[in-house]
Amino acid sequence: MNHLISIVGAGPGDPELLTVKALKRIQEADCILHDALVSDEILNLARAEAQRIYVGKLYQDGQDQTDRQEWINQLIIDLTERGQKIVRLKSGDPMIFGRGAEEIRFCIENQLNYEVIPGVTSALGAAALYGIPLTERGKNSMVLFGTGHYQEGDFCDLETFVSVLKSDSPIIFFMGLNKLVQLAQRLLESGVSSEMKVQILSKVSQPDSSTLEATIGSISQIFEIQNPPMPALVIIGKNAERLSK
Numbered sequence: 001m002n003h004l005i006s007i008v009g010a011g012p013g014d015p016e017l018l019t020v021k022a023l024k025r026i027q028e029a030d031c032i033l034h035d036a037l038v039s040d041e042i043l044n045l046a047r048a049e050a051q052r053i054y055v056g057k058l059y060q061d062g063q064d065q066t067d068r069q070e071w072i073n074q075l076i077i078d079l080t081e082r083g084q085k086i087v088r089l090k091s092g093d094p095m096i097f098g099r100g101a102e103e104i105r106f107c108i109e110n111q112l113n114y115e116v117i118p119g120v121t122s123a124l125g126a127a128a129l130y131g132i133p134l135t136e137r138g139k140n141s142m143v144l145f146g147t148g149h150y151q152e153g154d155f156c157d158l159e160t161f162v163s164v165l166k167s168d169s170p171i172i173f174f175m176g177l178n179k180l181v182q183l184a185q186r187l188l189e190s191g192v193s194s195e196m197k198v199q200i201l202s203k204v205s206q207p208d209s210s211t212l213e214a215t216i217g218s219i220s221q222i223f224e225i226q227n228p229p230m231p232a233l234v235i236i237g238k239n240a241e242r243l244s245k
Contacts, residue, residue: 005076005086005112007100009093009119010034014205015041017120025117029087031079033072037091037231039206069099073106080112093121097147097174123172126204126233130211131243132170139239140169148176148183155179155186162190170237177232184219187236192216197240202232213242 006025011017018026026032026045034043036056043052055072057065072088079086094100094116107114123145127134134143144164149156164171165187176183177200188194194217203209212228216236 005080005088005107005114006117007088007094007103007114008090008117009098009121010038010042010089010091011120012092012122012125012205013037013039013042013203014125015039015045017125017205018042018045019117019119022117022119025087026089028085030084032087032089033075034089035091038089042089069102072103076103076106076112077110090119091122093119096121096123096145122204122231122233123174123235126201126235129205130199130201132199132235132240133243134170134172136239140167140237142167142169144169144171146171146173146176148173148179150179150182155183158186158190162187162192165192165196165236165238168238170235170240173234173236175231176234177228177230180234181220181223184216187216193238196236196238199235199240199242200228200232201235202229204233211242 008022008025010022023045026042027047029046029050031051031053032043032046033053033055036054046052053075055068055075057068076086088103090098090100092098095118100116104114104116126132135141146157146161155161161171187196194215196216198214198216198219200212200214202211210229212222214222
């Protein structure tokens with residue numbers, strides 16, 4: 001089949017953090033289906049004649065996830081039938097909370113010619129840019145990625161979070177800022193130290209990025225005074241301290 005669908009990770013925002021392969025696909029694309037968090041600087045790397053279609057979702061924008069994904073799937077079908085080279089451009093990495101698996105399954109089920117190009121996930125980008133060791137010899141040997149999913153009045157993976165933090169390993173929460181005050185309270189109630197370090201990293205690698213350092217015990221008071229901007233990553237851990245200031 002002549003058409004090719006490239007499911008591409010755009011990284012955390014800085015166009016210089018794109019992989020060489022990702023940049024090549026963006027510049028070759030006839031149509032780019034892009035998420036909300038893909039920066040204009042990256043989109044502007046495409047050819048002037050390339051079509052750009054926004055298919056993103058923002059926090060509390062009222063979109064139905066199922067309807068949205070079905071619309072994206074139909075767009076892919078329509079464009080491939082016209083022989084278009086499609087880039088499905090996702091922030092970070094497609095396979096880390098990027099719903100890449102859903103679109104891969106759709107391509108397989110419909111016998112579409114596709115590829116997946118990894119990207120620098122915002123978690124690894126933030127750790128490198130701010131010098132926050134996620135693993136370190138003699139301190140910890142693992143790191144957990146999570147979302148702090150909230151259901152029926154509590155966090156689904158709370159026991160796991162507590163166990164990991166008590167092992168001195170860090171947890172990186174994607175999309176967890178809106179429930180951070182509640183999470184901090186539940187961690188305290190579960191025996192996690194109030195002095196456990198918290199890093200809030202907003203708009204990682206972008207010109208208007210910002211950071212906030214706190215502890216589990218101070219989160220509630222901090223949020224009464226200021227609201228860190230979204231999108232933001234939250235890193236919690238005994239050793240989650242910034243080596244780069």
